[in-house]
Amino acid sequence: IISNLTSIVLKGREMGVFVILSTQQPNSSNIPTELRDNLSVRISLGNLSDEGYRMVFGEVPDETVQNVGEGYIFLDGKGFTKPKKIEFPYVNYKKFKFIDEIQKLISEIKKEGNYPCH
Numbered sequence: 001i002i003s004n005l006t007s008i009v010l011k012g013r014e015m016g017v018f019v020i021l022s023t024q025q026p027n028s029s030n031i032p033t034e035l036r037d038n039l040s041v042r043i044s045l046g047n048l049s050d051e052g053y054r055m056v057f058g059e060v061p062d063e064t065v066q067n068v069g070e071g072y073i074f075l076d077g078k079g080f081t082k083p084k085k086i087e088f089p090y091v092n093y094k095k096f097k098f099i100d101e102i103q104k105l106i107s108e109i110k111k112e113g114n115y116p117c118h
Contacts, residue, residue: 006035013040026055043086045071057083 009019021039023030036055044056046065053060057074061083065071069090072083 002032002035006032006038009035009038013038026052028055040076042074042083043071044083045069045088053083059083061085 005019008017011017012019019039021031026036028036042056044053048056050060053072057072059082061072063085065085067087069088071086071088073086074080074083
């Protein structure tokens with residue numbers, strides 16, 4: 001599986017194939033270094049250990065994460081020389097009504113008449 005996944009990641013970048021990997025431990029026994037080094041977008045959420053940051057980004061960021069939803073992002077090929085701090089909105093899954101929000105979006109799109117599917 002890892003061999004095939006590595007092949008997909010290495011060859012897929014040129015062909016527009018995207019692979020999303022999510023893990024608690026991005027060490028070399030879970031994700032081989034060759035594969036990890038070829039992931040063009042890397043995101044970490046929350047505070048990682050120094051070793052965790054090194055595994056994901058190759059270095060430890062200067063400041064620590066303070067709030068829920070904060071982390072770091074590295075975009076290969078976009079001029080990033082080091083990971084940048086990023087903040088994602090917090091969503092209370094018990095209160096947020098996903099279906100209602102999707103239905104609102106669909107009706108807005110239909111009103112504009114600018115939708116790709118029916």
